[in-house]
Amino acid sequence: MLTDLRNTMEYLGGERDDPPQFLTNAPLWLLRCAVWIAAIALIYAFCGQTSKFIYIDF
């Protein structure tokens, strides 16, 4: 179950190309749209707090 959860998160996060087995029949385009919309909303809500990455500017 944890492996499925991990694979799902990796697929939705763009790390994996192929969806996990139990999602093969799901409307994937809808899921991907939902991820993009949620991500854009979160970015819009929280952006502008800092302008640097820790590993680039120690």
Added chain:
Amino acid sequence: MSFTIYAWDRRAGKAERGTLGEYLAFILFFPTMVAGPIKRYQDFLPKLRANPEGWNQDWERGITRILIGLVKKFAVADLLTAWTDHLNARDILLADRRVLLLWLFAYGIKIYADFSGYSDIAIGSARLFGIRVPENFDWPYGRRNIQRFWQCWHISLTRWLTDYVFIPLGGSRVSKPRIYVNILAAMLISGLWHGAGINFILWGLWHGLLLAGHRIWRQWRGSPSSNGAVVFASRIFTFVCVNAGWALFCMDMQTAMLFYRRLVVS
């Protein structure tokens, strides 16, 4: 870093010569130029030469990866700044010990979200060009020992340290004391790679000691237990040990020592 890898691999005969354009594309490949993931010429070249296929999927996956990276950066890492900003001498002197621990764990999560978010953006950007660069993180927190942690944290640096520092020093095929020296040397260089300060050297030394300690423990106790409670406890222990070292990473030496003193003594 890319140049040193190229020079080393060319000298060792592991990388082919390629053209000037291919070499420039390798060292100036902008998604990974600033802070990795560290790539290798011999892995990069075939991807550069390959005919692009599946542009639609590359773009969709690449943009998704970039968006997720930005979410990690803005909605997790930057949000935790409210706590990690307190990691300074004045606030440390005033804070309760439990709050100090909270700030330190917050920094542990922040640095993971920040750097893995950056890596996601770099990997996603490379994917837009149809090029897959190495992954840098594989769920490092929650690993059951420090060795597994380093196999999953900043993976491209760990591989670089293994292939270009640890193995040339003799790796594990030397006497036992020498193995520990090699581990410490590799992790000291890891510390120096992160910054030229005594705090980064001590951070590297801390991880070197953890890795050496883990090796001694493994030799003494044999194969790891599969008991659920033991596995859970070892995951927590590894998480705490890794986070204990972040104070050396995010503060100067004097402030870090004050932090540890307040944490232990007060």
